[in-house]
Amino acid sequence: MPNLKRRPTNLSSAEKVSQAIDEALRENKKSRGTREEVLILGAPGSGKTTLMRQLRIIYDPYTVREREDFKPSIRSSVLHALRQLDSLLPAETPSILKILDSPPSETLVLTEDFATLIHDWWSRPDIQHTSSHLPLDPSTTHFLDRILPIAAEDYLPSDADILFCHIDPSPALDQLDIPFSEDRPFLHCTCIRQSLRSIHQWLPIFGEMSYIIFVFNLNHYDDVEDTRKTFDLWEYIYSSRFTRFAHIYLIINKPSTFASKLSKFPLNSIYPDAAPDITITPTAAEAFLLRRFAEQDYTGRRGIPIPRWTVDLMDTEGVRVTMRNLVEELVQTRMVMVCGL
Structure with missing residues (x-):
């Protein structure tokens, strides 16, 4: 009689999440030769779930x-x-x-x-x-x-x-294939919802990712603790040895309501180093916040500005256009990597 290994039934929630990730990665290895891997990251409430649902609506509509x-x-x-x-x-x-x-x-x-x-x-x-x-x-x-x-x-x-809609608790791992290019027909998107505290455990698992999409919610600028978590996560991702070969792209969420919120909560009321002339100007205020992303490039290893798109992730047509442009950027990046163009 074969010696079958039984899975333990009294796993903690963290162990269950780890097991789900391991099983998903084992399945993924079977088709890695025909797709590019994308990791979607961001702080809680940034819009990762909305982006994944929009990708599903656009590329593989719900039954x-x-x-x-x-x-x-x-x-x-x-x-x-x-x-x-x-x-x-x-x-x-x-x-x-x-x-x-x-x-x-x-x-x-x-x-x-x-x-x-x-x-x-x-x-x-x-x-x-x-x-x-x-x-x-x-x-x-x-x-x-x-x-x-x-x-x-x-x-x-x-x-x-x-x-x-809110789903509580949200799945620890969400995955989706979307069209990419003729030679690599699938762009395999993985959205992981794990805390910064455990990043040293889960990030190495995704070390083979070719691309990272980082989502930032503009409207969270007045929540100092949330913004700090965002930049801590960004710094860790950007400087990690596990992502040194990944190309990073930035999606800025919630531009549609940023201006009205800025008029109520001026930027220099939260960030004293913000000059008064940019405190209520949306374009200047957004540039001030995004400079904090660029400042993480202290190694100079990227050498080029981080590609970024500003879009309200609740806007399906806006996401459709953004993803079309982002995929074109990925294709060009891959041509440079493979052909040296």
Whole structure:
């Protein structure tokens, strides 16, 4: 009788993540000869998940079955939206959760009757006026605007619903093949969601990656701790011996709301070294933040500016154009590497 090895069943969450990565890499080795490897990185909330979902929408659209699988997460996202709104509304404003008799700690069953109550409450002029002055996540307004179709019996999630929905916990590893070039038909994208604390453990596993796409959320500039994590991650990736042969590309997310946020939170109120004349000018403020990426090139080993694109990752057409340009850049880079052109 063959000696079969049994997998341990009492693994910690970190061990399960490590095991999932190992299994995925073993499968990947079978087809490495026909594709280029891309690692997608960024701090939490940078837009990595949105980018991966957009790539799926553009290059390999979700099937009906896959859209059905998103429904529980989307309906859970509706409750998340209600909780966020309820926590921000003034005390004198009628609470929708009290109207529904559903405390924030409980699960809301989204019936069509409840959806109608939520829709009628959300449509009230006083609620619309009050909420327009609150720092709501865009997903909150999206799901509340869509409450009736989401609760319908024949509901099938749209691309926008999928882009906005929260999945908790997110998968540790997300992978997708997209078209690349004739001789290398696939660009194999891997998005990994691991902390900076464990980077010394997971980065060596991806040491054979040819390219790295680093995502930066412009709108996080006022969160000093989050921005620090972003630049710590960037510095580690850029200077690591495991990425010395990788070509790095930068995607700047959320330019569409950067200007309005900058007017409320001037740059020099967070970064004292920012000159007053650039503190509320979006172009100059963005350049100031991006210089911090360029400053990490202290070794001079790259020798050329880091290619970068600014795009709102919720904009499918914008992502489509950006990826087309990025893939063209990858093709040119590979020609230089292979042919010395």
